[in-house]
Amino acid sequence: MRVFNFCAGPASMPQAVLSEAQKDLLSWQGKGMSVMEMSHRGHDFVSIAEQAEADLRSLLHIPAHYKVLFLQGGASQQFAQIPMNLLRGGDHADYVLTGMWSAKAAVEARKFTKVHVPASDEAYGFRTVPAFDTWNLSDKAAYLHYTPNETIHGVQFNYIPEVAAPLVADCSSCLLSEPMDVSKFGLIYAGAQKNIGPAGLVVVIVREDLLGQALPGIPTMLDYKVAADHASMYNTPPTFSWYLAGLVFRWLKNHGGLEAMATINRRKAKKLYGCIDQSGGFYQNPVSPSYRSIMNVPFTLMDPALEKTFLKDAEAEGLVNLAGHRSVGGLRASIYNAVPEEGVDTLVSFMQEFQRRMG
Ligand SMILES: *Cc1c(COP(=O)(O)O)cnc(C)c1O
Numbered sequence: 001m002r003v004f005n006f007c008a009g010p011a012s013m014p015q016a017v018l019s020e021a022q023k024d025l026l027s028w029q030g031k032g033m034s035v036m037e038m039s040h041r042g043h044d045f046v047s048i049a050e051q052a053e054a055d056l057r058s059l060l061h062i063p064a065h066y067k068v069l070f071l072q073g074g075a076s077q078q079f080a081q082i083p084m085n086l087l088r089g090g091d092h093a094d095y096v097l098t099g100m101w102s103a104k105a106a107v108e109a110r111k112f113t114k115v116h117v118p119a120s121d122e123a124y125g126f127r128t129v130p131a132f133d134t135w136n137l138s139d140k141a142a143y144l145h146y147t148p149n150e151t152i153h154g155v156q157f158n159y160i161p162e163v164a165a166p167l168v169a170d171c172s173s174c175l176l177s178e179p180m181d182v183s184k185f186g187l188i189y190a191g192a193q194k195n196i197g198p199a200g201l202v203v204v205i206v207r208e209d210l211l212g213q214a215l216p217g218i219p220t221m222l223d224y225k226v227a228a229d230h231a232s233m234y235n236t237p238p239t240f241s242w243y244l245a246g247l248v249f250r251w252l253k254n255h256g257g258l259e260a261m262a263t264i265n266r267r268k269a270k271k272l273y274g275c276i277d278q279s280g281g282f283y284q285n286p287v288s289p290s291y292r293s294i295m296n297v298p299f300t301l302m303d304p305a306l307e308k309t310f311l312k313d314a315e316a317e318g319l320v321n322l323a324g325h326r327s328v329g330g331l332r333a334s335i336y337n338a339v340p341e342e343g344v345d346t347l348v349s350f351m352q353e354f355q356r357r358m359g
Helices: 015-023 043-060 074-086 100-109 224-229 239-254 257-277 304-316 341-358
Strands: 066-071 092-095 114-116 144-146 167-170 187-191 202-207 296-301 331-334
Touching (some): 015 239, 043 066, 043 239, 043 257, 066 224, 074 167, 074 187, 074 202, 074 224, 092 100, 100 167, 202 224, 257 296, 257 341, 296 304, 304 331
Parallel strands (some): 092 114, 167 187
Antiparallel strands (some): 187 202, 296 331
């Protein structure tokens, strides 16, 4: 039996995708072998890889002057790879801090360059996005980095900052959750294990003119230009993760694309925040309402001593992985594309019933 899995990552995958992968596991399309046993340079895998890229391009309407790279090392490796590639002779970059992931990205960037922080909510515990008209942007930043959706704190931007420097966005937990105007960005990256596919893959979408000016001495494997020139196959890519990401892209296309996803995701989030807000304080979410994430919903119980019982009773109902991140505690429901609306409905009913029993 399948459970409703609210894990922040690695996260739930669409069941239809898993079934398709299962059907093709021993013999992909009658070829007598699994995708994970194929040469990455062979015709079959190259066609899988190209189709995945084409489907992602069509889902996000990625303009032709952007490269799509399928890389390894997770989003955390991008924290280093971005300054190594995008400083382009500049002496600093801007980093907006709205949660733990943007803060970590800034710490890593400091190994390579000066970091200027135009805006930060750290002093207030990461509960909001500082208003854009309060940002103190630097002159001639090589780029501005921000995290549109903070997976741990559940803080999500509801606007795209308009800045002169190329915009770099860590979309690990929000890519494909709704339409996005790629042309406003210099670089977008996302670790796959949240809303794309299995761990081991990170997707980078980068404007072509930003490539080819990496720091001298950069390891070959970390140079975006090398990856772009080799269609992400300078070395052996994570073929099976790439294939599964491709199945997810096709599943999204078959389900109405990102407009349809956004409608469902907004409805799911509204139900869950509604349950929290209407609980009279039994459940609480600390984030300012206009910046609440539609993907990651952290919440606390009025009586934190009930958390263990909440998690145990939820699990007994097939609602799993609801503990908050170890750094902040509390509870969290990640409700990515692959978490069906029925999962959120079941969670909301459970939360209401739990409150009746314990409140
Ligand atoms: C999960 C996550 C990361 C870290 O991803 P890894 O692939 O484990 O390195 C970075 N940024 C955001 C926003 C995330 O959600």
